[in-house]
Amino acid sequence: MERSLKALAKEAKLRMKRGFWEECEKKLTKERENAKEQGINESKLELYFMEKVGAEIKGETPDEFYLKVKRLLLEEGEVSDAIGRLTDKAYYETLSYAERQRYTLELSEKYLRALERFKREYEFEIKGRR
Numbered sequence: 725m726e727r728s729l730k731a732l733a734k735e736a737k738l739r740m741k742r743g744f745w746e747e748c749e750k751k752l753t754k755e756r757e758n759a760k761e762q763g764i765n766e767s768k769l770e771l772y773f774m775e776k777v778g779a780e781i782k783g784e785t786p787d788e789f790y791l792k793v794k795r796l797l798l799e800e801g802e803v804s805d806a807i808g809r810l811t812d813k814a815y816y817e818t819l820s821y822a823e824r825q826r827y828t829l830e831l832s833e834k835y836l837r838a839l840e841r842f843k844r845e846y847e848f849e850i851k852g853r854r
Contacts, residue, residue, distance in 0.1 A: 739781070748777055755848070764847060772848050793838035802839070807832055 727735075739745065752773055759769045789810075796809060803809070810831060819827055 735781075759848075769848055772844065787838075789834055790838045790841060793835060794842055797839070797842050806835055810835060 752770070755769055755773060756766055758764075759766050792810060793806075796803070796806065807828065811828070816824060816827065
């Protein structure tokens with residue numbers, strides 16, 4: 725559902741009243757200091773931080789598939805059978821041969837995007853906390 729311009733303006737005004745941007749500035753300053761200590765590129769950190777704040781403003785919910793991939797990567801690292809582990813076996817069994825091929829290809833593409841996102845986030849969220 726698209727939000728009206730009036731609703732978006734009202735949300736922006738609420739963010740300003742509640743000190744959202746001041747809090748963001750404090751977080752960014754803290755993240756910059758942390759990045760400097762860890763030797764992480766500050767400009768990359770700022771781009772990542774802006775993406776994260778943008779997602780928060782838009783109210784984006786966490787992607788279940790991404791969370792599944794993230795858990796797999798944190799617990800076991802990159803494994804050779806990742807696609808097999810991420811496959812919905814019950815659903816897969818209902819598909820024809822051609823549909824199975826397409827499903828596996830789509831799952832592989834989603835996994836690669838999730839892996840790329842994880843590596844980007846890992847640099848700032850996990851590795852940066854050590």
